Each structure stands twice: as structure tokens, then as C-alpha cells.
Amino acid sequence: MRASFLRYLCGLLLKILSVSSCGNWVPWAPKPFYTWSLLRKVPPLQMIRCAVFFALVIAVSAFAETSKPDIHKSLVRITTTSQDPDYRVPWNPGNITVGIGAGFVIDGNRILTNAHVVSNGRLIVIEKENDPKEYIGKVEFIGSDCDLAVVKVQDSSFYKGTSPVHFGGLPAVQSIVDVFGYPIGGTRLSVTHGIVSRVDFQNYTYSGVDQHLAVQIDAAINPGNSGGPVLQDGKVVGVAFQGYTGDVAQNTGYMIPTPVIQRFLKDISTGRYDRYVDLSIQYFKLLNAAERQALGLPDDNNGVVVSSVEKDGSCAGKLQEGDVMLSIDNHPIASDGNVRLDGDNLDLAEVVERKFKGDKVKIGILRNRQPLTVEVDLEPNNSYLLQANLHEANPRFVLFGGLVFQPLSRNFMEAYQPDELRVRYYYDFYITDELYEEHPEVVVLSNILADPVNAYLSEFRFQIVDEINGQKIKHLSDVAHAFATSADQYVIKFLGSSRPAVLEKRAVEAAEQRIKRNYNVSIEQNLGNERL
Numbered sequence: 001m002r003a004s005f006l007r008y009l010c011g012l013l014l015k016i017l018s019v020s021s022c023g024n025w026v027p028w029a030p031k032p033f034y035t036w037s038l039l040r041k042v043p044p045l046q047m048i049r050c051a052v053f054f055a056l057v058i059a060v061s062a063f064a065e066t067s068k069p070d071i072h073k074s075l076v077r078i079t080t081t082s083q084d085p086d087y088r089v090p091w092n093p094g095n096i097t098v099g100i101g102a103g104f105v106i107d108g109n110r111i112l113t114n115a116h117v118v119s120n121g122r123l124i125v126i127e128k129e130n131d132p133k134e135y136i137g138k139v140e141f142i143g144s145d146c147d148l149a150v151v152k153v154q155d156s157s158f159y160k161g162t163s164p165v166h167f168g169g170l171p172a173v174q175s176i177v178d179v180f181g182y183p184i185g186g187t188r189l190s191v192t193h194g195i196v197s198r199v200d201f202q203n204y205t206y207s208g209v210d211q212h213l214a215v216q217i218d219a220a221i222n223p224g225n226s227g228g229p230v231l232q233d234g235k236v237v238g239v240a241f242q243g244y245t246g247d248v249a250q251n252t253g254y255m256i257p258t259p260v261i262q263r264f265l266k267d268i269s270t271g272r273y274d275r276y277v278d279l280s281i282q283y284f285k286l287l288n289a290a291e292r293q294a295l296g297l298p299d300d301n302n303g304v305v306v307s308s309v310e311k312d313g314s315c316a317g318k319l320q321e322g323d324v325m326l327s328i329d330n331h332p333i334a335s336d337g338n339v340r341l342d343g344d345n346l347d348l349a350e351v352v353e354r355k356f357k358g359d360k361v362k363i364g365i366l367r368n369r370q371p372l373t374v375e376v377d378l379e380p381n382n383s384y385l386l387q388a389n390l391h392e393a394n395p396r397f398v399l400f401g402g403l404v405f406q407p408l409s410r411n412f413m414e415a416y417q418p419d420e421l422r423v424r425y426y427y428d429f430y431i432t433d434e435l436y437e438e439h440p441e442v443v444v445l446s447n448i449l450a451d452p453v454n455a456y457l458s459e460f461r462f463q464i465v466d467e468i469n470g471q472k473i474k475h476l477s478d479v480a481h482a483f484a485t486s487a488d489q490y491v492i493k494f495l496g497s498s499r500p501a502v503l504e505k506r507a508v509e510a511a512e513q514r515i516k517r518n519y520n521v522s523i524e525q526n527l528g529n530e531r532l
Helices: 002-017 044-067 258-268 289-294 349-353 383-387 410-416 421-428 476-484 505-518
Strands: 075-084 095-106 110-113 121-128 134-143 148-153 176-181 190-203 211-217 229-232 235-243 253-257 281-285 304-309 324-328 338-341 344-347 360-367 370-377 397-400 403-407 443-448 465-468 489-494 501-504
Touching: 075 110, 095 176, 121 148, 134 258, 148 258, 176 235, 176 253, 190 253, 190 344, 211 258, 211 349, 235 258, 253 258, 258 349, 338 349, 344 349, 397 476, 403 476, 410 443, 443 465, 443 476, 465 476, 489 505, 501 505
Parallel strands: none
Antiparallel strands: 075 095, 075 121, 095 110, 110 148, 121 134, 134 148, 176 190, 176 229, 190 211, 211 253, 229 235, 235 253, 281 304, 304 324, 324 360, 338 344, 360 370, 397 403, 403 443, 465 489, 489 501
């Protein structure tokens, strides 16, 4: 774009400075190039002037081409040896796998890639284009909710000859992009071309619960493309990260656009990653004319109605069910929930997506037909984490008397796939039914290592723990504390069950080493960190 502009500018200068006596324009050439027959009629001074500016055009064009970044100096191949947690046997280190992805150098001698490319990495090997040497990388920051990570190479010689990329903006629909990476089918660099199909909010599969802005393209994105740059006009406009398999949809891939990338990089500039903030509300569209009239709204296609406000979310005490949201940070909210932002119609959540922990947002509302403006302090929503994929941490558990206790999570549900209806209810309706108020963590008896000490207790598997020896269980740490408290017996009560499970202290102590030996148990608990 810069080269085109400079060429145009030089051509315009030539046109202005040239005289009419220079003759007719050659039809196929940019003005002011002349036919040889007329060139002899040009006064010497004017001919010198034209020659000078012709040379200027060539110089500007050459400068623009040479200043265009070479992506080969930025692109890297990433091979990660990872160890995935084992939620069914939480004291085990887990299976070892090897995966390949891509990344690219950004300012500050850093490498940007997908979080899932380096997740749970035990060894991260970085390779540059046209360099046979392998370098060791280390994850500096990782954002599971936006599937982005920053990797550093400690060997400073790695960055010799590299060039950080330049970022562009949101690509227009129907514009062409190039996808770089190392997908299956070969070991060398692969480049594919595609067209931008749409710009919309999409679910980020790495977290499983977060939705952010994403760009759909028809270029093939396969395993190995992840983390690779998507270029347009020599600038990075996205990071390739996910796509549909062929049996679901053909030629449908997605890239993380620059607004998400820039937000991640700004968030980690403080030295830590605070995650995305959220309004923590639900709303419905106002497209029905009669409904708008009943709410006292004009027929102007503006406004959405708040249907629920989560009690532990940012908007608690600020918004109410039934409020009509008319604007957010002075952006009018259309009746379909979109706002006009950067020349595009985007979900109103995108205004909040670009903010950070502790930032404020102003929301114009209509409450009881009276206009109001409320200011909301934005925070991440911790309750959502129960339904999000957990990464970069070993499973949390407590083992006592052969009974294994674990907090309910998405990883837990995928590992065990329990049929117990109460467990499924607590997982599926944890947010909507505000179950987090009584159970910030839902602790489940996930497994029983069969032993005489826990005979006849198999019916309690997949039951939710309510209390132990009269102590209410709200966190996994409460379980550890209850069992650490001296008592002759430990009475464990479960939700919805009148019969408790009872363990005798002496029997548990006698069975401890036997159980650990029989089941190769290395540690008896990992409390880790509770949800932040």
C-alpha cells in the first residue's frame, strides 16, 4: 500500500511539474512518459526534469519493495514434547505426545504462537527457516482463553538475522490472505491462499467456553498450521488456530485477528496475564415491534433487554433483569445486539473484549421507562472456569482411605463421562442456576481404590460431597482440612443421600501404605490453586 501511494505521489508531481509542450501521453504508460518522436521536441531543461523524476519513481519503487518485511526472517517451526494430565489417575504424570506448530518473531525478541501449540510442554524446540540448528524455547506467557502464547529463546544468537513482523488491521470480507505453517503432508514450509469469508464471534475450542472475534477463511488450516501467521499486504492480520474437519465443513478455517492479538500483548505487558473481562449478563434481541412498544421504545431498531445478571459478575448491583441496554461506551446498541465498531457491525461484547481488568464501561439503559447511565467495573468471571478446559496444571485431588475426591470441571466430565444426574445437573446449570453461591467448587467422590477399609462404599461414587464431620465442603481444600483434623471416625455426607459414608481413623492409617503400594500412588493430594 505504501509503495502504491508513493508511486501515485511521484506521478502526480511529474504531472504537475511537466509542461504542455512535452507532447502526447503514451496510452499504455503512466503519465508523463512520451513517445520517442515527440521526445526530441522537449526543451533540454524539461527533459532533465522528466528524467530526474523518472529516476525518482524507480528509486521509490525499489525502496518500497526492499522495505517490505520478509516473513521467512520471522517464521519459526515449533516442535513440542508435552505431557497431558491424567484426570482418571490424577497422581500419574500423564501420557507424552509430540506435536508440531508454527510461530513468528515479534518485537522484544519474542515468539508469538497458539497456546495449544506449547500447552503442557516439557521440551519446546524452535527452528528458523534456512537454519539447521535447533533452539530451546520457554513459555513466558500463555492465555488459555484466547489461545495465544509468547515463547522466548534464551540463546541470543537465535535472533540474529530475524525480523519482527508488522501487524495490520481487520481484513475486509472477500479480501485475499496467505497462511504460513508446517501442516501435515511434508516437513517444509507450506503457504496457502484463501479468501476472508466472514468476521464474527466464534467459540475458541482450546478453552471450550470462551467466544472472541475470529476471521473465517477458506484456506486450508490443518494440524501444523496452528500458530502460523496469516498475511495480507506484507503485514500479519491474524494467527491460524482452528478449523472444521472435512466431514463437518469443507475449506473452513479460522484465524485469531489482530484486535485479540493486540489485547493479549497489552495484557501481558504488566508482567502477568489477567484473562478477559466479562459483563456476565444474558440479553435478548428486541426485534418485535409490539414488544418495543410495550417497553416504551420508539421503532428505531435500537436496544436489547437484559434477561439475567449473574450475582458474582461485573454487572451485579448495576444492571437488573428487564433493563433495556441502549448504548455501551456511547456506541448505540442495535436491536440485534450489534454495535458499529471500526467500520464493522460487531457484537456489543467486542467493546468489553478490548478492555482489561479494572477498566470501566458506561452503559446507557432504560429502566422503568426512565433513561439512566451506569458505570461498570470490569472483572473476569471465575464461575465460567468450571466449564472451561483446564491447561498448564496437574489435576487437583485428595486421596483418603482409598477414596479419591476431585473438583468438578470440564476435564473431569470428559475423563469420566459420569451418568450420575446430579453431577450432570451441577455441571450444566452451574451458571444459570447460580449453584456457585453454595458451592464455589463442587467436590465429587470420583473414584474408589478398592480395599477392605472402604468396603461397601461403591454406591457413593460420583456423589457430591456436602459435609465431613459437620464441616461444609465448599472447596477441595475443605476436604483436606477435614481429614487432617483428628477424629475417631470421619462421617462423609453427600447431597441428596440420607446415608453417609464412614471411615475409621485407625483403619485408614493401617491401610494407607497398602493402598499406595497396590495402586502405585506417589502422592496423596494435590490442592494446587483454586480458581482465581
